[in-house]
Amino acid sequence: MTTLSNHVPDPRLVTAFAERRDGPLHRVNPWTKVGIVGALALAVTVFDRLALLAGLYGAVLVVYGLAGLPYRRLAGWYSLPLLFLVSVAVPLAFLEPGTSIGGALPTPLGDLSVTWAGLVLFAELSCRSLTVVTFALTASMTTKYTDVAYVLGRLLPRPIDQIALLTYRFTFVMLETLEDLVKAARSRGANLSEFWSNKRLYARILGMTMLSAIEQSERLVKSMEARGYDGDITLYGDVSRPPFHELFVVAGSYVAVVGYAAVAVYGVGL
Amino acid sequence: MHDVEFSVYPDEVVALVGGNGAGKSTLLEHLNGTLVPDDGDLVVDGTPITEDVRARARKAVGFVFQDADTQLVAPTVLDDVMFGLQNDGVPADEARERAREALATVDAGHLEDRIPHYLSGGEKRLVGLAGVLVLEPSVVVLDEPLAGLDPERSQLVAERVAKIREDGISVVLSTHDLEFAAEVADRVCVMADGNVAGGGTPREVFYDDALLAAANLHPPSAVRVAREAGLGTTTKPVTGTELVELLTAATDTKPVQTPVADADGPT
């Protein structure tokens, strides 16, 4: 696990949380979680006030903790979503029209300064992004492997569902291949901490990973055809319909988001 | 690969042996119709396998591949065993029932809800076997069934092979482990350089030095021991058990050492 990055959640770790732990969120129906993810994605798109967005983010953070998941890891995992924010919202924080905070920064383009509006925008965008990121992780880390597979199989049209199911199954295999290659190279003194002088080695490691993927897919074809594959990995496992009270919560959250948007944001009269 | 003649009779276990790259996997894949011969005919159950009957060959022949990981495609063990049935259009309830039975046959019922990724190598192989047995093939093909397995799990596979044969299914397997071949096979087929170099009962093959040498193989250790000790010219033991029987016969009139408390054989 130390071999790969800690900025990206390792699917094996995520699965381990889902399979081995048991928290309140583990017992929530997977469809409910999918529904809530959708409602949150909608909410962060239509909500227009920082206080509301921050409250939503805070609530999601609390849920993450209640589910028994580690806050310590979140910081590392936030680095990728934050990258988008930093590269888009930071320039905006300077450019956004409004009252400037503190002094101006003279640049060849003219004076630059962070405006209040820019700062608020940055905070809003952060809350928007991290709310969904955090809840998506919460859902992934509390939903069993087979339930995830079933949900994927149901949500996606053919042949995308087939592709997704194989991807889910083989991600673990490919991760181990990649990790073994990195370990083997390191054990012979390769210094992987510098890219440019090791670019060919990186290419070989990644190339071998791809090659191993392709050759496995060639063997997989034989093995699937040997069992009469006709384009259909159907899952017999079943994820039941959510219980009434969960359905009520999901429906309620959509009503709340749509209602708020209609009234407060788009000004639909009642 | 050219001019390979290979036939499997009902209720027998055939072991393909030969060095790395001898063409064992290639020959086995022809049996399954996943490879089409460049030239020549394949005959399964008396029917020549041509393009249009390949689908039938695939059903008649169950295949467990050398690489256990690529055999398991579904998210759970039970789904995986049901995979072939569902391709056949068997209704879900019946398929589930039959899959459970097949898992039980290979003593893997407890794995039903597991995720294939987290199985050990031996468990993966057993599940792969169940996924094939469930289709009730007339021939089961196993490519290197012992690869990567510990002795305990190898023993389990050997027992399953014997059981499958008792159920009236022929088994064709490839292996590097000649002791295993000696133990389970009715017939051994020796491959070298992409061709069948010879074959016969384990007793014939494992005492045929010229044939084994041509295939870069060494006789199994029971054979070596029996020969080097000057035993077995008439009985020709090929497995450890047979060797022990012979030895006890050879030594019973003359106990060379103090009897051993925990030995099974009479001394």
Place this chain on the structure above:
Amino acid sequence: MHDVEFSVYPDEVVALVGGNGAGKSTLLEHLNGTLVPDDGDLVVDGTPITEDVRARARKAVGFVFQDADTQLVAPTVLDDVMFGLQNDGVPADEARERAREALATVDAGHLEDRIPHYLSGGEKRLVGLAGVLVLEPSVVVLDEPLAGLDPERSQLVAERVAKIREDGISVVLSTHDLEFAAEVADRVCVMADGNVAGGGTPREVFYDDALLAAANLHPPSAVRVAREAGLGTTTKPVTGTELVELLTAATDTKPVQTPVADADGPT
């Protein structure tokens, strides 16, 4: 994995044995410093392996992984053997020279210009071994060196292991093949459930039923045969060769059958 004490002395071959998932690969990877123990110390050549000496541990310990395919990263065999030297900053000419020598040591000189991807499993393993020997490590670690190899190539690997040891390099290897362990190892270390369950010379271990049972292992066939035939309570043979010696001794005063023309042993 907890509380594993494991030491390797100079010039010895240690075999780790144990069932699938017993933790052999995990323990071996600790030796190499590619894994850092959660808790506890690793000592190689008398030096505790901590973060800052890990790079040193990697050089002192040469590692050949279980999966031969993930070991080879260069476009040709020669390049691959030179890989470690180049990481050490050895000039190209010297590196090439030393790489050729290393390939010769494992009898793989003829593979020099081949593309690693197209080698057979056995050849891959030999090249992986050369790539590690060229770095002149004081310990060589081999994870399942026989996996997927035919008997001929297994024999080759066994011979190389003996040779490496003669050259003053310690070897630690894991294997499922107890006959092989009996043949090459000075010391056997039995693993079960992520722990070292016991160890000793092959003779001690392979006659220790309780220990083998705890690790889900069966004694090698020479041991089984010797015991079941009521032999070997004092000499305790563990390899086929030793068994043959014992048998010839046991049977030489009483030839049970007609002498065999092609047998080596006196009858």
Place this chain on the structure above:
Amino acid sequence: MAHIHLGEGSFPLWALVLWTLLGAGLVGVAVYRIRKGGIKTHQVALAGIAAAASFAIFQLNIPVWGGIHMNLTGLVGILAGPLLGALIALVVNIFSAALGHGAVGLLGANTLVNASEAIVAYYAFRTLLRLDWDVFPAGASAATVGLSAGAVLMGAIIVVSGVNGSALPRGDLTIAVAGLVGLNLGVAVIEGVLTGFIVQFLASVRPDLVGLADRDTQEEPTGVTA
């Protein structure tokens, strides 16, 4: 640093709907064309495992500028072809979103970006090979062009959509977005060079995979139907 994905909630609702429809349209076309040819097992297997590899590779930290992560979308396009490439882009984005480094609402937009990378890289590579380029420059250039196309498309998506809650005029937004596109172009060059080396490596080991084998002995390359 990474190949940047569009973040959740950055755009107004109408833009989310627009990009979702366009993304679905693109995927729909790919699915339609694949179904029309009859879904081949090898296509499903290749796409499934290639997506897994792409997703696994994303976990590796490449030590440039403090660490970048890449999906090798250009390489996937070159190897799998445009149709499967588009589906792989979607599947990788679905898994990325589930693990928090993508976006759920912007699945359509992110898929458009990644699919365009795969598609452009594929056609650029084919064209360059036809012009008798060597494998390395062809692979490197094709991947760089593909990834750059993706970077520019991403910039365009942001400018067209406008950032949620920002009062900034589109002209100024373009300036702000230029920085992001520039960063992505930088990553594109690095990933392009790396892809070039990988394609070179693959060509030396399995020339058939990059369409360099003797064509009579090969099956129609997977997915090369568009």
